[in-house]
Amino acid sequence: MSRIGLKPIEIPAGVEVKVDNANVVTVKGPKGELTQQVDKGMTINIEDNTVTVVRPSESKRDRSLHGLTRTLVGNMVEGVTSGYKKTLVIEGTGYRAAKAGKKLTLNLGYSHPIEVEDPQGIEVEVPDAHTIVITGIDKQKVGNFAANIRDYRKPEPYKGKGVRYIDEHIRRKVGKTGK
Template sequence: MSRIGKKAISVPKGVTVTVNGQTVTAKGPKGELEFVVNELCTVALENDEITVKPVDNSKPARSLWGMSRTRISNMFDGVANEFTKTLELVGVGYRAQMKGTALSLALGYSHDIDYPAPEGVKLAAPKPTEIIVSGIDKQKVGQAAAEIRAFRPPEPYKGKGVKYANEFIFRKEGKKK
C-alpha cells in the first residue's frame, strides 16, 4: 500500500481545480497546469480535496498510485507559488550572464555556451556566479537545472564546476609525493 497515495490532497487557497475524467487542471495566480492520470488510477474531487485510488491491486496500478498523487500535489504547489533551483558557479573565470532570454555561460571551454530557456522556465543570473531557474512545473525546472549543471559538473579535487546551492561535494585528496 502506498503511504503517499493514501493521503488526500487539499486544494490551496487561490487555486481552482477541475477534474474531467482522468484530466486534472489546476489554475492559480502563477499560471495553469494540466495532468492526465493513468487509467490504472481514479481521481475524485470532493470537499476541496482530491483523492487518488488505484483501480485494482495490481503491481502497475500500485506503482502509479503514489506518483500520480505527487504529480498533482506538485501542480498545486507550482501554480500557487513557483519552484526555484539555485545553481552556483565555482572556478576562476566561470561566469553566467543573460543574453535576452538565453543564458550565456563561460565555463573554461574555448567557447561560451548559450543555453536557451525552455518553455515555461525562467532563467536569471543576478550575480556572475549564480543562476536561478524558476517556473511552475517542477519537472521542467529540475530538468533545466540538471542540463545547465551537466555542462560542467563539479569535480571532487578542487570543487570547480556548476553545482546546486545546497549540494555537498565530497572532496578527494590529491596526489602525494
C-alpha cells in the same frame, strides 16, 4: 498500502482543479495553469477543497501508480500556488554566467561560451556572475533545465570546480602527494 497515495491533497484558495473523462487533470492558480495526463485506471475525486486518488485494484502496477499519481497532482497544485526554484552555483577561476534577454551565456573553461535559450515557462535570473536562479511552475521542467545546465561542467572532486546545486556537497579527494 501506499502511504503517499492515501494522503489527501488540500486545494488552497484561488486554485481550481478539474478532471475530464480521459483523466486529464487541469490545475489553474495564481501563477498559471498546468495540465497532466494521468493513468486511466486511477480515480481522482474532488470534494470539499481536497483531492483524493483511488486505485482500482491491489495489483503491483496499480499500487505503484497510486503514489505516483497523487504526487503528480500534488506537485501541480504546489506549482501553481508557490512555484519551484533551483539555485546553481558556479565555482572556478574564470567561470561565470551572464544573462542577455532570453539567453543565458555560460563561460565554463571551454574555448567557446555556451549559450542556452530559456525554455517556455521557465525564468532564469543571474543575480551575480556565479549564481543562477531557475524558477517556474512545472517541477519537472525546472529540475530538468537545472540538470542540463549542471551537465555542461559537473563539479570535479579535486578542486570543486564546476556547476553545482547550492545545497549539493561535493566530496573532495586529496590528489597527488609530492616526494
